[in-house]
Amino acid sequence: MSGYRFSLRLPILAQRHDFWKFWAGQTISNFGSSFTVFAWPLLVYGLTEFVARTGQYAEVRRIGQ
Numbered sequence: 748m749s750g751y752r753f754s755l756r757l758p759i760l761a762q763r764h765d766f767w768k769f770w771a772g773q774t775i776s777n778f779g780s781s782f783t784v785f786a787w788p789l790l791v792y793g794l795t796e797f798v799a800r801t802g803q804y805a806e807v808r809r810i811g812q
Contacts, residue, residue, distance in 0.1 A: 792801045
């Protein structure tokens with residue numbers, strides 16, 4: 748056991764601050780996009796109180812992608 752040292756080394760990419768800034772920005776962006784997909788139909792229903800309009804919005808959004 749003499750001379751053996753356990754060393755936990757992070758990959759080069761994980762050590763860079765720019766990578767962490769980029770990763771955090773992408774994570775926040777993805778969270779916001781997911782929330783928008785969830786919130787828009789609720790907003791449409793809340794404004795129109797018409798279930799068919801909510802379905803129409805969802806269909807138009809699906810076709811547009």
